[in-house]
Amino acid sequence: MYFGLPSGLTRTVKKYGVSAWRRVATEHGAELISWPPRGCLSVNGTEYLWSYTLRLTLQNHALSPEQDALIHTRVGTRRWARSNAWDGQRGISAYLFTPSPWANNASPFGRAQMKWQPGPKGKREGKMVWDDVLAATMARFTSHAFLPSAPDLAANPGEFLKPDGSVRLAGVVFRDGLGEHSHHIVGTGASARDRWQIFRQLASGLKDIAAPDHALQRTPVPVRPRPAANDLLLIDQEALARAAGPRIIVDVLYDTRVMLVELLTALHKALGQQAPALPADGTVPGEYVVRTAHLATVIRPRPVAEIAAPLQVDHSIKRRKDRALKATSPRRALTLQRLHDPDIAGLPRFALVEMAGPKAFQSAEHDPKEAVKSAAASLGVLTQNVTPPLPTGTLPGTETKATRTQRVNKAVLDLLTRQTGLLGHPDSPGTPASPLTDVTTVGLWVVRRTKAHKATLPLAIAHTPDEPFARIRLPHTSSWVPFGQGLLTLADYDIERRLTDEQVCNFFGEVVEEITDGSDIALLTLAQNIRSACSGLNNALLQPDTLAFDPRQPLPEHRLKGLRHLRLRTDLRDETSQHYSHRGEDEAGEVGVGSHFWRDPRRPRHYFSTARKPATAAGGSPRGSRIEAHWACTGRDKDKNKTYGMKHETRQDVWNPQLLEIAVARHAPDDDPAAWAALAHQQRYEATHFSDPLVLPAVLHLGYTVSKHILPTHLVEPVTEHDG
């Protein structure tokens, strides 16, 4: 793609602000960078430098009859490090600027990487070096060596940005985590207004080879209004009773009395009750029973005791897996023994466990959380961790009473609603013009983990119109079980979780056969998740109105009655473009970011979804600019009245909601495809544990969260008799 970018482009793209654009040779795609950088002065006079970047990628699209390709542009900020840059783990990118005497404005910049090379143990001989592969690549772009010294560049990047002739011109990319004292005052992201300006200039520069695509058209679709935090905490008990059972047990494994009180309060509040006060004599009741119209809940406080203690790691065992097995087995045995209770066998069980976060342990190997989770799951207990209380206060490392309550509420909500798969239904599914009724949504997902958690596990999540919760179908279970039950089966030792692509395709084929009973079904897939296993869903192979996970074996038409297929794509790898929006036809009007459901006027099967604008963006920053001053509130006068004036938004962070593509790959002849795509948009708003819209529709989001419940291989084998 880099070679496809005309070298004259930088001359034809007009300047924006005072900067011109220069080409950059990168590994992926083509990049332009605004040069020279702009400066931003801090209060004490330090100058921080930054540039805009413009990344161009060529993207294919499915279901386009003319097989057209679109160039996606991504505008971002590049902030230049000015002081010592160091990262012991990850590479550091640097831009190298051609020093040759015949370089001109069209000469490309190069991008290379430095990494930290540790010295021998115990000696302070580590140093920054150029990453071998990339440095070799860079050498091809110039006639003589032009790599500056990596240690010098990392030690003082600022000097290389404004060289006095003694050093090569180079810039180090600033990012967070480049050392303790490293910071930058310029905000991240490009505002919608700046993106609009830059895009217009690029379009005019490229007018001989490309034209801007048609603008997307806003299509009104009702979505769930944002619920208040207190409403969200109030659990739908009828739904929970249907998902789990009319009688549930919640164990509260507490370490401190403070957290016990918080957890009891939050649990009672979630059930719409007032929590009774704990006895003043320091004792703790054995259990609380909360009976409401639909649900009976038994809450059983128990000291967590040694369950939460760090694991004992035997470092004389060299093999990592054997060491982990030895460390976790006694803890699993202990947890089994403590949680086992024949009196309540068969009842749905939950546990909130007070255990320290990962940073409190010497290393990840000492952290008992996964061992406890796996033992609990094998007894049918869904668990949620909650970290111990921090001292009360407002300094770092402390928390206020309110924030503590908030995080406990989050923990309760996650355990009782997300892990049980409780979901809402859109009030009016489809578009106002073509409403839908009684549609079942099914999401297909492939869980992929590597290393100790290694798994390639396909699964399906279904949400039917008559149930308030999601069901999950896994390859090793023959039935659609409630989501929470499905999570528990992942702790089984005999679960086959490394499936081949062929097995994945076959499983999805079986799933489709099971769900198609003639009723209306929206099948949702995420292209980036599924296409490597099911190549039939690739851009090039996806055929309208058919369904083929394996391109050689399309599913027979008579098996697909009532089935619609919506294939989604996110902006991962720039597969959907960035966006800006404006009202009406007038581009020069206020440019911002929209939060809507969009129709593509050129492609009848393509729709797009953008989520609600975050509150910070609503404050004016998408309409602001790092380059142009705009009219805005600049502060307050001595009478505390707002003062207005022209201001630059250079230091403001800008956050851009991504564009979600919804391709209606299969629909019935008399369908309005917009209604089906709108359903996917509405499903982003149906989570019961989170008030903001999710990136993915609820059924796909639940599929995504399953990967966090995959346990390492040493924890899914049964505890043997010599353990514990």
Place this chain on the structure above:
DNA sequence: GATCCTTGTTCGCACCGTTA
């Protein structure tokens, strides 16, 4: 070894009430 794409890590975000 090249390429594709998932995974890991870090930090910013909204949320919304409290506190200085």
Place this chain on the structure above:
DNA sequence: TAACGGTGCGAACAAGGATC
């Protein structure tokens, strides 16, 4: 009135696994 804070989600970036 501005700043703060815990949490899950999300963006950005980089690492590295999978596959040919």
